[in-house]
Amino acid sequence: MATPMTKPIKIEFTSQKEITKANRERRQDVLKALQIIRKGQSEAAASLAAEKNDK
Amino acid sequence: MSDLNIRLNYHSFLEEIKNDFDPIIKKMREQDFDGWRGQAWKGPLKKLKNTFKSAGTLAKIKWAGLPLIGPVIAGVGGYLAHIPLWGMISAAAFIIMITYWILVCRFTNEMASIASEHFHVGAFKAKKPKEYALWAAFRHSGATFNGLYAFMTPLLIDASKTDVSIEQILNYAKGQQDFLQANIDTYKEERAFLLSEIEKNEKYVLYLIDLLKSINTAIYRIANGVMNFSELDFISAYTIYEVRGDKLYKFVDKGTTGSSPEQFEINKENALRYAVVDAAMSSDGDPRYNLSSPGRNVVSYRMKMFNQAVWIWNFHFDDGNDRALSLTLSHDIIDIREVYRLVHAFCLILQKEMLREKEMTQSGDSYDKTYQN
Numbered sequence: 001m002a003t004p005m006t007k008p009i010k011i012e013f014t015s016q017k018e019i020t021k022a023n024r025e026r027r028q029d030v031l032k033a034l035q036i037i038r039k040g041q042s043e044a045a046a047s048l049a050a051e052k053n054d055k
Numbered sequence: 056m057s058d059l060n061i062r063l064n065y066h067s068f069l070e071e072i073k074n075d076f077d078p079i080i081k082k083m084r085e086q087d088f089d090g091w092r093g094q095a096w097k098g099p100l101k102k103l104k105n106t107f108k109s110a111g112t113l114a115k116i117k118w119a120g121l122p123l124i125g126p127v128i129a130g131v132g133g134y135l136a137h138i139p140l141w142g143m144i145s146a147a148a149f150i151i152m153i154t155y156w157i158l159v160c161r162f163t164n165e166m167a168s169i170a171s172e173h174f175h176v177g178a179f180k181a182k183k184p185k186e187y188a189l190w191a192a193f194r195h196s197g198a199t200f201n202g203l204y205a206f207m208t209p210l211l212i213d214a215s216k217t218d219v220s221i222e223q224i225l226n227y228a229k230g231q232q233d234f235l236q237a238n239i240d241t242y243k244e245e246r247a248f249l250l251s252e253i254e255k256n257e258k259y260v261l262y263l264i265d266l267l268k269s270i271n272t273a274i275y276r277i278a279n280g281v282m283n284f285s286e287l288d289f290i291s292a293y294t295i296y297e298v299r300g301d302k303l304y305k306f307v308d309k310g311t312t313g314s315s316p317e318q319f320e321i322n323k324e325n326a327l328r329y330a331v332v333d334a335a336m337s338s339d340g341d342p343r344y345n346l347s348s349p350g351r352n353v354v355s356y357r358m359k360m361f362n363q364a365v366w367i368w369n370f371h372f373d374d375g376n377d378r379a380l381s382l383t384l385s386h387d388i389i390d391i392r393e394v395y396r397l398v399h400a401f402c403l404i405l406q407k408e409m410l411r412e413k414e415m416t417q418s419g420d421s422y423d424k425t426y427q428n
Contacts, residue, residue, distance in 0.1 A: 006326065006333040006345040009354070009384060009391075016390040023388065027252060031245055038241040042233065 062211040069207060073200035079169055083176045083194045091177030095166060098173060099158035259388045262378050266290070270397070277404060285309050287401055290394065291372035291379040295402070298335055298365040311371045315347075330355035331367050342395060344384065350374045354383045358399045360406050368398050 013019045135143065165171040166178035169190075176194070180187040269289030276282040284307045287293065292310030296303040296319070303319040319325055325332040330343035334355035337343065342356045354370040372379035382394050 004327045006328070006330045006343050008333075008337070008339070009342040009344050009386075011341070011386050011390075011392060013386065013390065016393075019386070019388065019390055027249070030248055034244050034248065035241055038237055038244070042237040045233065046230075 066204075066208065066211045069200060069204040073204045077199050077201050079174065080193045080199060082174060083179075083190065086176045088177040088180060091166060091175045091181070094173075094175060095159055095163045095178065098162040098166070099155060102158075102162070256388065258377075259381060262381055263389065265378070266382065266394075266397075273401065282405065282408075284405055287398060290382050290398075291370045291376060293371060293398075294331075294369045296331055296335070296367040296369070298367070303331060303335055303367060315369070315371075329353075331369050334367050335365070342383075347371070352380075352384070356395045356398070358402055360403065361410060364406070366402060366406075368395075368402065 013022065138146075162173065163178055163182065165173045166175040167182035168174060169179070169186075176187075179190075266289055273282060273286060273289070276286060284295065288309050293307070294305055294309070294311060294315050295307035296305050298321070301321045303321060305315060305317050308315060319329060319332050319335075321332055321335050323336075326336050327333075328345070330345040330353050333343040333345075334357045337357060340357065342354055344352065344354050347353045350373055352370075352372055352374065356368045356370075358366045358368055360366050370379060370383050372383075374380070381388070383391055385391070
């Protein structure tokens with residue numbers, strides 16, 4: 001059987017309200033992720049600095 | 056001279072002067088400016104008392120029996136015997152007063168001397184006002200050389216400990232700076248993200264306003280009885296096919312390259328290749344999508360029409376057409392089903408008009424001619 005070249009467009013939300021809510025949650029998730037990434041970077045930098053001081 | 060020697064010199068200097076100066080400063084602070092004159096007059100008397108006490112042993116000496124002193128006393132006594140008693144008393148009183156006054160002056164000078172045990176700040180201020188002006192700062196301040204010595208000792212002697220403390224402070228400040236910088240960086244990233252979100256939403260608002268304008272125009276044209284199928288391109292170029300039996304027939308083609316086939320066989324093989332056939336065969340109502348050529352999108356939507364007719368609407372647009380992509384494929388910001396419902400609604404309106412005209416003309420193939428331009 002040939003590989004399908006067509007695809008259905010699946011819309012997971014039932015209303016605009018759900019899309020708006022999902023967007024808000026997505027934004028919150030991104031902001032949290034940014035803070036976690038930054039915290040991780042800060043801790044890594046602090047640990048590196050501590051190692052340098054120990055040496 | 057090394058830095059350490061300089062520190063030690065200063066430290067020794069403070070240690071020496073604190074014992075000399077602090078008692079004087081203490082006295083200056085405790086004493087007030089009044090009453091020093093009374094002390095000045097009483098002072099010589101107290102001194103004389105002490106002098107007489109310490110001279111007790113001298114009193115036991117028989118001065119007259121001493122050689123040379125005895126004849127002198129006898130000579131002076133003989134001379135004084137010729138002076139009247141009142142004269143002797145007056146002379147003695149005068150001599151005593153003058154002598155005592157001289158003693159008071161001398162005692163006052165002692166009181167005005169910083170190094171003296173009889174020092175009094177009132178006498179000092181009165182007799183040596185310029186010197187007092189230099190010392191006035193000490194009198195009004197709470198500082199002492201002993202305190203200065205205690206304060207400076209860690210700095211001058213325990214220098215290494217102080218260095219560590221400064222280093223700790225610097226490290227703490229550096230830590231705080233890094234922490235704040237990290238926060239600033241985070242806020243910058245968050246700000247950039249939120250700005251991009253705002254821009255994206257603004258873009259969608261513009262698309263929707265643009266769409267709303269087109270819809271308004273279309274509604275006015277319907278009201279004026281001039282609307283036709285060629286004017287539904289407010290999103291992108293499009294084609295419309297009608298399902299007739301096992302075939303799809305194109306009856307509207309607006310703004311495309313014109314390369315879409317006039318008709319399709321509705322079968323599984325074509326459904327794998329063409330979104331329009333896939334949509335025609337679907338029962339779920341979801342739109343279908345395929346690339347007709349690299350970078351060229353076709354989005355097909357199955358529409359149930361009046362009289363059990365089935366039409367397939369096809370949007371045709373390039374990958375670069377962000378507006379069409381946003382309104383037909385991307386459903387992360389707006390509910391794109393409303394866009395499909397919109398074209399469906401317009402198609403129903405036009406089909407209704409088409410059917411009405413068909414009834415009026417009783418012509419079977421009227422809508423192919425009426426609605427294509």
